[in-house]
Amino acid sequence: MTYVVTENCIKCKYMDCVEVCPVDCFYVGANMLVIHPDECIDCGVCEPECPAEAIVPDSDPKAAEWVEINRNYSTSWPNITRKGEAPEDAKEWDGKPDKAKLFDPAPG
Template identity: 65%
Template structure:
């Protein structure tokens, strides 16, 4: 089992999860984070820290596309290990459904 970042992180990018991760397995895109499933040790400390409830265990049904997305982009985006401010529009986009097709950016973030 591993954890994955899902739809609700897009356009929010809260980084509270990054701060508690003991193995630094988060990677930063322009408008969301992902978890490298090969680095994640399944400790679960990140899940309750996400204000947007965007981190889920990969054992939940229907997360196949998110497992693939996290795997792919954790190999392309820079590692992030320190907490940053969320995106300015985070409160507006928190909880919106269907953000992947509308707002996802494959561009990398700045990393640490």
């Protein structure tokens, strides 16, 4: 099992999870983060740190469509090891439905 960043990270991108990850398995895109599944050690410390509750185990039904996105983009986006600034309007986007269509494949 591994952890997966899901749709609610899009446009929120809080990055609190990055600070606690002991293996630096987060990768940054233009408007969200992803977790490299082969690097994640399944410790789970990132999950409660996400204010947007966008991180779930890959066994969670919400993770299904995001597993491959995390796998694919973690191989091309830059690794992030320090918390950055969340977008100024992150709170406005937290919890909004249908954010998947706003996914930006560009690296962060």
